[in-house]
Amino acid sequence: MKEESDINLTRRLLVKTLMAGAAATMLPLSQAYGAASAIDWAAFFQKRFQELTPQEIGRLIIRLEAKYKKTYGRDIKVKTTPPIDNVEFAYALNLSKCIGCRRCVYSCAQENNLSRKPHQIHYIRVLRFQSGPIDFEKAQHYYDPREVPETGYFYVPVQCQHCRKAPCVKVCPIKATWTEKDGTVVVDYDWCIGCRYCMAACPYKGRNFNWAEPQIPPEEINPNTHYLGNRPRMKNVVEKCTFCVHRSREGRYPACVEACPVGARKFGNLLDINSEVRQIIETKRVFRLKEDLNTDPRFFYFFHS
Amino acid sequence: MLFLLAGNSYAAKEFSVPYPPFSPGIFPCMACHEGLDRNRNKRQLADMHQEIKIIRHGERWCYDCHDARNMDRLRLAGGKQIRFEESYHLCGQCHGNILKDWKKGIHGKRTGNWQGEKQYLLCVHCHDPHNPPFKPIRPEPAPVKPEKTLLNRQPTSK
Numbered sequence: 001m002k003e004e005s006d007i008n009l010t011r012r013l014l015v016k017t018l019m020a021g022a023a024a025t026m027l028p029l030s031q032a033y034g035a036a037s038a039i040d041w042a043a044f045f046q047k048r049f050q051e052l053t054p055q056e057i058g059r060l061i062i063r064l065e066a067k068y069k070k071t072y073g074r075d076i077k078v079k080t081t082p083p084i085d086n087v088e089f090a091y092a093l094n095l096s097k098c099i100g101c102r103r104c105v106y107s108c109a110q111e112n113n114l115s116r117k118p119h120q121i122h123y124i125r126v127l128r129f130q131s132g133p134i135d136f137e138k139a140q141h142y143y144d145p146r147e148v149p150e151t152g153y154f155y156v157p158v159q160c161q162h163c164r165k166a167p168c169v170k171v172c173p174i175k176a177t178w179t180e181k182d183g184t185v186v187v188d189y190d191w192c193i194g195c196r197y198c199m200a201a202c203p204y205k206g207r208n209f210n211w212a213e214p215q216i217p218p219e220e221i222n223p224n225t226h227y228l229g230n231r232p233r234m235k236n237v238v239e240k241c242t243f244c245v246h247r248s249r250e251g252r253y254p255a256c257v258e259a260c261p262v263g264a265r266k267f268g269n270l271l272d273i274n275s276e277v278r279q280i281i282e283t284k285r286v287f288r289l290k291e292d293l294n295t296d297p298r299f300f301y302f303f304h305s
Numbered sequence: 306m307l308f309l310l311a312g313n314s315y316a317a318k319e320f321s322v323p324y325p326p327f328s329p330g331i332f333p334c335m336a337c338h339e340g341l342d343r344n345r346n347k348r349q350l351a352d353m354h355q356e357i358k359i360i361r362h363g364e365r366w367c368y369d370c371h372d373a374r375n376m377d378r379l380r381l382a383g384g385k386q387i388r389f390e391e392s393y394h395l396c397g398q399c400h401g402n403i404l405k406d407w408k409k410g411i412h413g414k415r416t417g418n419w420q421g422e423k424q425y426l427l428c429v430h431c432h433d434p435h436n437p438p439f440k441p442i443r444p445e446p447a448p449v450k451p452e453k454t455l456l457n458r459q460p461t462s463k
Binding site: 087100103146147248252253257261266304 | 403406409410411412413414415416417418419420421423426431439441442443444445446447448449450
């Protein structure tokens with residue numbers, strides 16, 4: 001208790017000193033930005049999410065929810081549900097079933113508050129291949145026929161593969177992205193500096209960058225959010241699929257699983273022998289994308305009628 | 306209502322499934338079939354149900370699956386009556402491997418919770434039993450190409 005108040009005291013002192021200095025040096029700056037509160041000091045001194053104490057997390061959530069209320073005029077709940085013990089998430093996708101309809105893509109965008117057009121962000125990219133071997137160089141993802149499936153093609157939806165040896169986590173210079181206990185790779189958007197090393201490192205194009213301020217009509221915002229997942233993001237941060245962290249940690253299926261009209265998408269606990277994904281791994285011939293890179297993904301593909 | 310009362314006399318459901326995808330107003334079948342004679346002869350239907358054609362599902366005939374004694378029920382090959390909510394038993398008579406996968410959650414769509422209660426879809430929710438292959442659908446629009454975003458748009462003036 002004492003320690004915390006000490007920290008607060010020193011922080012307050014620091015803030016005061018800075019504010020005093022600001023009168024002289026930073027006045028032109030704040031004038032340029034046109035607002036006295038150009039800098040949110042609490043946000044400025046915020047630590048990495050993993051280093052926060054429960055009390056600090058509580059204050060952070062109150063601040064974030066107030067900020068979102070002001071920005072979007074709606075009550076947006078920001079959860080910090082921790083990982084469930086003895087759970088490692090995995091995903092399996094039946095390529096014999098996928099018809100390339102992109103229902104998953106848009107339900108994901110809706111659920112996870114992804115930026116809409118024109119600065120559109122999608123976590124899922126559905127690749128179309130001509131029948132034959134999977135040759136990524138010949139894949140298309142802007143296909144737009146009248147009806148799917150088309151004869152002579154098959155479809156491979158690709159999103160974050162939640163690798164055990166995730167190259168994106170390895171290259172992040174500031175540890176703004178990490179693997180949670182339940183196997184999901186997450187990003188602390190407040191800590192991300194937007195260097196995009198992770199995007200360069202990811203062989204699956206599983207990460208997306210907010211080149212512009214995300215654009216979502218306030219009425220379309222999903223108010224059920226998680227700090228490490230679908231809370232509204234800002235310009236200049238990287239974001240990615242989190243297996244719908246706000247849903248999966250409450251026992252629910254991710255949005256893409258529920259959106260798939262053909263039941264090609266399967267999700268569950270790898271450590272539970274009776275889970276759907278585990279049964280698929282046990283009884284079907286599964287493979288993963290770019291296995292030669294040794295990224296060890298938790299995202300499995302299989303062909304089975 | 307009749308259907309609900311009838312349903313209560315059966316044991317607890319094995320799988321939680323939504324209401325079967327009947328054509329509107331067609332169920333209960335016995336509302337019409339109650340006073341009708343049972344004609345078990347294979348024939349081209351002329352008075353009712355002409356729109357039902359068995360396509361891409363082999364040589365089938367109504368009473369292969371529907372129960373002639375009680376049209377509100379289906380009938381397994383061994384003569385056992387089953388409710389429409391349990392129609393997966395009927396499909397599984399030929400498609401046993403798929404039924405096995407369906408029970409494990411490998412085949413077919415599930416919604417709800419990966420941990421806890423989940424809802425299954427019946428075979429017939431995706432596969433019309435009279436014409437089983439999955440029907441093509443219109444895809445959602447293609448993603449925006451990067452060159453079409455505002456950021457990459459060339460300045461129009463100057």
